[in-house]
Amino acid sequence: MEMLNLSLPATNRFASCYLEQTEDILPFFHYRFDQTSDYHERLLELKDRVFPREEIAGHIDTYMARFPSSKAVKDSIKKLKADNSAVIIGGQQAGILTGPLYTIHKVISIIKLAEEKEKELNIPVVPVFWIAGEDHDYQEVNHVFVPVAQRADKWVYPEKVLQKRMVSDIPLDKDICMEWARNLIRNFGETEHTNNVLNFIESAVAQSLSFVDFFATIIMSLFKEYGLLIIDSGNEGLRNIEKNIFSRQIEHQAAITYAVLEQQKEIREKGFSLAIDMDERAANLFYYDKQLNERILLEFDRNQDRFTGKNGSLSFSTEQLLEIAANHPEKLSNNVVTRPLTQDWLFPTLAFIAGPGEIAYWAELKQAFEHFDIKMPPIVPRLNITLLDRSIETELKDLNLPVEKVLARGVTEEKEQFLDSIKDKEAEQLFSSIKDQLIEQYRLLEEKTKQIDSGLLPLLSKNESILLKQIEFMESRIEDSVKNKHEVILKKFSRTELALRPEGSPQERIWNVFSFFNSYGMDFIDHLMKLDYAFDGSHKVIKK
Secondary structure, eight states, X not given: OEEXXXXXXOSSHHHHHHHHTOTTTGGGOSSOTTOHXXXXXXXXXXXXXXXXHHHHHHHHHHHHTTSOOOHHHHHHHHHHHSTTOEEEEEEEOOOGGGOBHHHXXXXXXXXXXHHXXXXXXTSOEEEEEEEOTTOOOXXXXXXXXXXXXXXXXXXXXXXXXXXXXXXXXXXXXXXXHHHHHHHHHHHTOOOTTHHHHHHXXXXXXXXXXXXXXXXXXXXXXXXXXXXXXXXXXXXXXXXXXXXXXXHHHHHTHHHHHHHHHHHHHHHHHTTOOOSOOOOTTEEEEEEXXXXXXXXXXXXXXXXXXXXXXGGGXXXXXXXXXXXXXXXXXXXXXXXXXHHHHHHHXXXXXXXXXXXXXXXXXXXXXXXXXXXXXXXXXOEEEOOEEEEEOHHHHHHHHHHTOOHHHHHHHOSHHHXXXXXXXXXXXXXXXXXXXXXXXXXXXXXXXXXXXXXHHGGGHHHHHHHHXXXXXXXXXXXXXXXXXXXXXXXHHHHHHHHHHHHHSGGXXXXXXXXXXXXXXXXXXXXXXXXXXXXXXXXXXXXXXXEO
């Protein structure tokens, strides 16, 4: 494998400015991600704080016992208990077959930054992946995309979930899952690796009871040798550790909301759009009704001094919600505002690995952290990676297309220019002239028809439309004939765009890692992990 570092803009303006560490962005964060001195400063801050190291390490050890493990995983659990250790953390939803490629990129980022900072700071640094199992948006995790006929075809997992059930509580039907997976992998095309890929999936399915289990089993099968720890935010055992955290968030609900709204004002004043949609009623917690299998976002009604659910479906006094936090914490869960606070209270977080969207919403949390006299960790942009097959690299050379341009905006402009260059201009002019003459003659016929029988005007109009469509049909057939003569080049454009910029989106947002396993083998991740990655904001193009 070979890596090429490119300078490309992020997918949103705020993240692009953050990568450049511009002056208008820095005030929204406590630390810079690209300065070693800031990590030393962060360690000093962590030394003055107390974390439930033994408790959280014990929980992770118990939770991970059901998943593939290794000596490196056991060593990471021991490291987490050490007073001088720190954590690199990031997370994602539990997508079927791990979801889009960026989930894999995020895991690689967490592990690689942990390795880098452990050497640089000479302390134990543990990679932790936070599985957002408490999330209830099933539509976000139940599909992958497959290349079909030069487009990305969405393959949805067939089981329906109608309630707003936490993903951690969604059971996995092993037979349905395996049948769906077999069809999916075979649509990638039969290769020498296909049977190994199917055997891998079958083994993961056999070990899994839920969607999160399936996700976690795959992730740990791929990354266990690198000391990765995983935690499921939807796990009831974790909720017990979070009791006091929930209580703190309930008691400080108004202050948290006010802090975020104030920070949002500052961000708007700098001309940036907001990432978090909230108002002064936000309670920033969900209540989970397990009987109804529904996760309900809470609001705070100041007039009644009560926490309420949508449409008045729930109502709690502050004392009642505190009692739930103390005795039934499994009924509560965080939202986008309180989750970062929870993570920072649970773990001695040296840095958080963030995607472009996450960078934007973290900026809105600075004053919320300050309310509790703590600082946000350094927010490190995850590695942005594009996997470039050698055959696609050849297509780029044949088309004389720089890879950075294709990654930034696709091939539409160049393809249109090529199509324009191969048009038969003379035929185009002839058809244009014929259509103009037809329209002109029909205007004369229209005047004559008005004189003879105006009732025939609709028939005349329809007749004109039929003739124009016939001319346009012939015109399109001639255009198709011209295109067919250049079919080889046009297919190069299509293959290139499908591989690197499918559906106008970055590769990592559409394709799934199992298509690459099917092409290159199940050791593909190990090859990626052998590369040296710099967390410098550059886009990594990895040639295979």
